[in-house]
Amino acid sequence: MAALDGLAQMLSGLALAGFACVALSLFLRPRVRMAALMPAPRLLALAAGSGALWAAAMMAFTPGAPQALLVQMLRDLGMLAWLGATFWPPNAPMSRPLRLIQKMLWTICVLTLLLGAAAFWRGGAAAEPWMEPTLTFAAMVVATGGLVIVDAGARHGAGLRMPVMAVAGGFAMLWAYQLNVQLIGALTGKKASTLIALLPAVALLTLPTYVVAAMDVGRERMRLSRPAATRTLVLLGAAAYLVLIALTVAIARAAGGDYAELAQAISLVALLGAAGLMLASARSRAWLSVMISKHFFEHRYDYRAEWMRFTATLGQGDGEAGRNLYRRVAKALAELTGSPGALLMMPGAGGGFRIAEQWQWPGSVAEDATLSLRSSFMLQETGHIVELDAERRGQEGQDLAIPDWLLADNRAWVVVPVLHFQRMIAIAVLHRPTVSRALDWEDLDVLRIAGQQAASYIAESQSQQALSEARRFDEFNRRFAFIMHDIKNLASQIGLLARNAERHADNPAFRADMTQTLKISAGRLSDLLVRLAPRERGSAAEPGRVLIEPILKDVAAEARPRRELFVGCQAGLAAWADAGSIRQVVAHLVANAIDASAPESPVQLIAVAEQQRVRIDVIDQGCGMTREFIRDELFKPFVSTKDNGFGLGAFEALQLAEAMNGAIEVVSEPGRGSSFTLWMPLADAHDGAAIDARMMKAGRT
Structure with missing residues (x-):
């Protein structure tokens, strides 16, 4: 035991010399402040000096003696002062709970020093039996609080340089060792003499951190993960x-x-x-x-880990989720915020957005679970992430036209627009997490950026699908070579008929047969010419201000031999689009309405301005269509209900509408007719936006 005490005194002497040298070096080197490596070098010198006094007390007495514990309070004061000044400068003060902890620790240290000084003044440690337990308890509380301060400082000042973090780590090591020793004594009721005697050795292990600070080394930053x-x-x-x-x-x-x-x-x-x-x-x-x-x-999120997991989920290629991109997008967005499930809505064939995929969404969703074009227009223009609880309370401040089925479903928590170059290609609905909370700025930023990343994956997938369809078009065009054989046969048939007419023109029966044959051949030739007409428009025309009423009148005049149309148009209504494309889309919708209607059924063509958009309705009272046909087949290429139809007209009309930044919405029921609605940008709204942009540019210059 005497040998152990001698070793402790020798180590204490070494610690005294080391701390004294470091304190002197830090005090005499103000350039450390200029190097911005040590924000509070004088306070660090004070902490090293108080460490030297503590080492002297351990050398003069024993490491666990009441006198050493009393001087330890002075050392802890110096260490706490440096931590507070280093990690929480005036421009970034402590939080209120942490400030209360710091004040409590200072108070304990000061009161312990005063009580200890008074006790030793009156008669020494032996005269006050409560002195040693009180000092031990105070040291345990200060060590625990010091560890809390170090941890909070490491997170708050994660960008500080290595010497600062090294010194804070040395403080934490010293406090942790002392707390461990004192806990063992409190739990067993006996002093851990060996561990106490090794306390000067632990103090020596913290000296290199002070040396790093004094020698002005380690300029790289340290960040705590x-x-x-x-x-x-x-x-x-x-x-x-x-x-x-x-x-x-x-x-x-x-x-x-x-x-x-x-x-x-x-x-x-x-x-x-x-x-x-x-x-x-x-x-x-x-x-x-x-x-x-x-x-x-x-920060709420560990951005590196979350982003790696997000991209891994989007890019995974195996398993059930790997085979479905839409499900992977829903899963990735949900996992970011801790949501247990999600819905992904995609543009529907009949207009608006419909549920395309779900990930772990409990229960079923209503059959009419759609998001209207009006709502999608609002979300696209604002890019607004909707917190549905606030929308239910009426706190959003603007009418986003969120559908009733979504507001009524309390499981729905957040609506996230998935935008790609300011065009909304999907909408994600996140399930309420197990512990519901309000969104803050960090949630909104993460969801907005993640939505853009997911949109790029969806857009790439859609581009691949479009490329596949283009290849199918190429294959389809190659098949037209076989039509030339039919044209050749028709030409041969007409030539033969002309030669026979020279010999049998006076025969009434021949003339009747010739007339019928010519009608059939002409009809077949017209069909072939229609089928040979180019389906691609080539380069898109530049949009401009287009009056709607003249286009509607031209379409009605062209359709008059087949059906008389009812035309109604708002006076002066103009769209920002291509006139030829509008005429082609409307003509196709009118032709479909006439084909689907009985000869006596009316067909209406109505155009108005609504929601800063041009709305053109083509309404018939024909046979109508089922929801399944509208959703799965109406706008698909090569799908048609007409005899000998190729199913390209509706597909082309939708492509032309989307190229004009428009959309086509369909409402139909079997036996009750159909209503096709063409939406396009309103010219007045486009002109107003252009004027605002010019005014802002003029104001900046």
Whole structure:
């Protein structure tokens, strides 16, 4: 034992010399401040100087003596002062709870110093039996609080350079060792003499961190990762639990009886119960995760880890999710915010957005679960991420036309527009997480950027699909070579008929047969010419201001031999589009309406301005269509209900409408007719936006 005390005194002497040299070096080198490596060099010199006094006390007495514990309070004051000034400068002050902890620690240190000084002044440590337990308890509290301060400082000042983080790590190592030694003594009721004697050696291990600061080395920054911070929090929680057990056992032992074992049993049962609750309850785990992210981390998300997981989910190519891009997008967006499920809505064939895929959405969704074109226009123009709880309370501040089925479904939490170059190609609806919370700026930014990333994947997939359809068109065009054989046969038939006419022109029966044959041949030739007409428009025409009423009158005049149309148009209505494309789309919709209607059924052609858009309705009372046909087949190429039809007209009309930044909406029921609506940008709205842009540009110049 005497040899151990001698070793402790020798190590204390070395620690005294080391701390004194470091304190002097830091005090005499103000250029450390200029190097911006050590924000508070004078306070660090003070901390090193107080460490030297503590080492002197350990050398003069013993490392665990009351006198050394009293001087240790002075050392802790210096360390706490440097931590506060370094990690929380005036322009970035501490949070209120952390500031209260710091003040409490300062108060404990100062009161302990005053009480200890008074006790030693009156008669020494032997005259005050409460002195050593009080100092030990105060040291445990200060060490625990110091570890909390170091952890919070490491997260708050994650961008500080290596010397700062190294010194803070040295403080944490010293406090953690002392806390471990004192906890062992409190739990066993005996001093850990060997561990106490090695305390000067631990102090010597912290000296290199001061040397790094004094020598002005290590300019690179150190950042504490979120997993490391989480493990630190777990260790601090375990330390707090052990402190609580030690205090409980000490109080029970002081009270007498068998309460010490009872207190230990109760503490163990409480710990096992809390751990079981966290393991068994998803809601408890989610609540704990939210609380930790909210109160212990500067940012809610670990962006590196979240982004790697997000891109891995989008890019995975195996499993059920790997075979469905839409499901992967829904899953990736949901996992970002901890949502247990998600819906992905895509543009529907009949207008608006319909549910295309879902990921772990519990239960069923209504059959008419759609988002109208009006709502999609509003979301596209604003790029607004809708928090449905605020929308239900009427706090959003603008009418986004969110459908009733979505507001009524309390599972729906957030609506995220998926935009690609200011064009909305999908809408994600996220399920409410287990522990519901309000969105903050960080959630909105993450969802907005993630939506853009997901949109690029969807757009690439759609481009691949369009390329596949283009190849099918090429194959389809090659088939037209076989039509030339039919034309050749028709030409031969007409030539033969002309030669026979020279010999049998006077025969009435021949003339009747010739007339019928010519009609059939002419009809077949007209059909072939229509089929040979070019389906591609070539380069798109530049949009401009187009009056709608003249186009509607031309289409009605062309259709008059087949059907008299009812035409109604708002006076002066103009669209920002291509006149030829509008005429082609409307003519096709009118032709379809006439084909689907009985000869006596009326067909209406109506155009008005609505929602800053031009709306052209083609309404018939024909046979109508089923929802399944509209959703799955109406606008698909090579699908047609007409005899000998190729199914390209509706597909081409939709392509032309979308090329003009428009859309086609369909409402139909079997036996009740159909209503096709062509939406296009309103010319007045485009002119107003252009004027505003010119005014803003003029204001900047």
